[in-house]
Amino acid sequence: MLMIKAENIVKKIKSGNSETELLSGVSLEVENGKAAAIIGKSGCGKTTLMSILSGIDAPTSGKAILNGSDYYSLDVKKQEEFRNNNIGVIFQNYHLIPELTCEENIRMPLVFSKKKISDDEVINVMKMTGIDRQRKLFPRQMSGGEQQRTAIARALVNKPSLIFADEPTGALDAEMGNKVIKFLIASAHKLNLTVLIVTHDMDIAGQCDIIYKMQDKKVQKLPSQQR
Numbered sequence: 570m571l572m573i574k575a576e577n578i579v580k581k582i583k584s585g586n587s588e589t590e591l592l593s594g595v596s597l598e599v600e601n602g603k604a605a606a607i608i609g610k611s612g613c614g615k616t617t618l619m620s621i622l623s624g625i626d627a628p629t630s631g632k633a634i635l636n637g638s639d640y641y642s643l644d645v646k647k648q649e650e651f652r653n654n655n656i657g658v659i660f661q662n663y664h665l666i667p668e669l670t671c672e673e674n675i676r677m678p679l680v681f682s683k684k685k686i687s688d689d690e691v692i693n694v695m696k697m698t699g700i701d702r703q704r705k706l707f708p709r710q711m712s713g714g715e716q717q718r719t720a721i722a723r724a725l726v727n728k729p730s731l732i733f734a735d736e737p738t739g740a741l742d743a744e745m746g747n748k749v750i751k752f753l754i755a756s757a758h759k760l761n762l763t764v765l766i767v768t769h770d771m772d773i774a775g776q777c778d779i780i781y782k783m784q785d786k787k788v789q790k791l792p793s794q795q796r
């Protein structure tokens with residue numbers, strides 16, 4: 570089943586009297602249980618596309634079809650409900666809440682979700698991401714990598730069917746970065762999640778099932794022999 574489908578997405582923004590086109594007709598597809606990468610030069614529009622596909626920012630035209638439903642045609646309340654139950658997001662700069670501990674940050678999505686997740690399951694996610702020993706620490710007391718892994722645990726705790734990761738290894742050294750990516754890809758394959766990862770790193774992209782290259786405000790699927 571197609572879990573993420575972008576249909577001819579256009580994004581324009583107004584600056585003064587002029588209008589700039591950031592995306593000019595992006596179409597892509599990611600199936601259930603697959604991990605896809607988006608690569609492309611800095612400033613080409615990757616984060617803009619991720620915000621649209623993860624339900625944060627509406628496109629000017631075009632559709633984001635998530636788990637089969639046309640997300641931006643839902644009313645705001647339904648959009649929120651859909652996001653809370655189906656989408657996990659990992660940002661470039663973690664967005665942890667400084668006043669909350671590692672574990673409290675990880676549990677945040679559960680406050681807004683209808684899903685019942687047991688304490689054991691929360692502990693399991695912290696173990697999988699290797700931050701169970703840091704659970705009582707505040708973000709300022711953790712290293713960049715530990716904060717990054719906290720953000721990843723937070724994105725996974727609610728068992729979302731869709732995971733959007735925007736350069737999730739930016740703060741990590743090569744070894745830890747690789748571990749995190751392998752973990753995300755394995756989650757897609759084993760838990761049947763659908764994962765979309767933005768990366769600058771061709772090694773990381775090469776581990777994904779599909780690579781989309783962004784250029785000229787559009788994306789193109791790289792044929793497997795070019796990888």
Ligand SMILES: Nc1ncnc2c1ncn2[C@@H]1O[C@H](COP(=O)(O)OP(=O)(O)OP(=O)(O)O)[C@@H](O)[C@H]1O
Pocket residue numbers: 582584591609610611612613614615616617618
């Ligand atoms: N709200 C905005 N107002 C003006 N320009 C914007 C806005 N949002 C994004 N842009 C511009 O749109 C372009 C695409 O930005 P985007 O953040 O999507 O790039 P990116 O591919 O994620 O880059 P990077 O790899 O550096 O993270 C950039 O030139 C950026 O300056």
Ligand SMILES: [Mg+2]
Pocket residue numbers: 615616617661735
């Ligand atoms: Mg970006």
